[in-house]
Amino acid sequence: MEKVLFGYLALAILLSALFAIFSRNVVRSVLWLLVLFLHQSVLFLTLQAEFLAAIQIIVYAGAVLVLFLFVVYLINLREEIRLPKFLGSYPLAFIAVLSMLILAVAGLVGFVPAKTVGSLSPGAILKVGHTQILGEHLFREHILAFEIAGVLLLVAVLGAVVLVRRLREGEL
Structure with a gap:
């Protein structure tokens, strides 16, 4: 059952990502991203990472997509800009993708997972929980980076x- 659910989620994430990329309407692209984020949060739930699933919905499906829609409506696209298709660049693009795949496979040939050290071992995560370990890392070891990120978002x-x-006052 888990394999079927994972297969569905993987296929839905892949298809919604492709639809988001190739959609000509910007609002539809944002809605396809919403579908992607919701399926990704269900994938996190299957991995027993409830906190990441909640953050995925709150931050990405909530805040980021609202920001995307805000920018889309702020730009106020009245007509679609159409550029001629680059038919001559398909062989070059195929060669580039093929070379990237070869590099990715070459990089993964000698891959050996690292040994777990410290408080991020799977046993500790199952014993204590994802949220507590994430909170401890954020607020003990990475507090400066966390605060800097908060100030940057506020700015x-x-x-x-x-x-x-x-823009409303006509100053720009």
Whole structure:
């Protein structure tokens, strides 16, 4: 049963990602991203990572997609820009993709998983829980990076508010 669920989730994530990329309508692309994020959160639930599933829905499906829609409507795309297709570059693109696949396979040939050390071993995660270990790492070992990220996000939100306010007043 788990393999069938994983197969469905993998196929749904892959297809929704492709639909998001190749959709000509920007709002539909954002909605396909929403489908992707929801399926990804179910995948996290199957891995017993409930906290990551909740964060996936709250942060990505909530905040990031709302930000994408905000930017789309802020840009106010009235007409679609159509560029001529680059038919002559398909052989070059095929060679580039093939070389990247060869490099990826060459990099994975000698892959050996690292031994677990410290508090992030699977036994410790199962014993204590994902949320507690993540919280300890964020607020003990990485508190400076966590605070810097919070300040940067606050500055970004304030910058967006200032830009929208100037656009409304006609200053730009």
